[in-house]
Amino acid sequence: MVARERIITTVRPLDENRIRGSFINCSKGEARRLTLPRLTEIDWSEVDFLGWRDPKAAHNAYLVTPRGGEVIGVALRAAEKHRSAVKQSMCAFCGTIHAATDVTLFAARRAGAAGRLGNTVGTYACADLACGLYLRGKRRPAVHNPVDRAPLEQRIERTLDNLARFLDEVTTDNAR
Template sequence: MLPLDEDRIRTSFINCSKGEARRLSLPPGLAGLDWSEVDFLGWRDPKAGQNAYLVAPYGDDVVGIAMRAAAKHRSSLKSSLCAFCGTIHAATDVTLFAARRVGAAGKQGNTVGTYACADLACGLYLRGKRRPAVHNPVDRAPLEQRVERTLANIGRFLDEVATDNVS
């Protein structure tokens, strides 16, 4: 992913107002990011943990979406799969994220949801820099292929958020 500054991140959001985008908390450590290892930006608001944000390549551009995180699962006995990167986590480490659709559909309250790594740190899991609490089968695909698969999964989610399906 190409380096992004604060203005580019804030203007990338498609499912919230300009005022909401201007007020959202940016990811901690943005200034020190090693952009060569960033496939997409995903973060939770440290002041309001239910608020989450995703900024990812989308077509020839970069798109940002605001999401809400559901309450955590209480049981760590089960495991869950991140729909973006495919990492298997304890159920407590995967969260349902809901994003308001764009346009009239979003204004009517229509949302799209997906289960993803609760910390939105898929890139760290893909690179083995962070390990989930449960054992994961080894994905022997090259890193580039795993990243492409993750970005394709995120792209499908963004397609749904970007669809104003009001008839």
């Protein structure tokens, strides 16, 4: 069993170099070419982790978060949308219930040799990766959500614990 590493709950503003240098599961060239969000437009007080979709490559997405005194970045690939009988789905990070089309299966190549062998880890998450905005009620899902009466700090902690479990899987080099 892998010991989970606690994610720091505050994200300080990050600059382009710090973000590009943080990626653990893609090449330096891929990190250099990815499209960053407009960093000056981010309200960092509402960011529990930085997540975004690449507007120039719709299937590419990225997560960046403090972890263990460092900043860790993970490149994700969004699965193709498909029609389903499922009407609603839940984000594995923040627990927000969305219309099924607003939750996406994201796959991350594992770090290290396992990733070079093609091993991936997948999870279902908010399609826009804006968990912090949903947690704070700044963005509302298209479907009615039952009210989570837990304090915001507790919901954020739960989200970061879920993210930490995902990152533990991504950083586990299980190549043999």
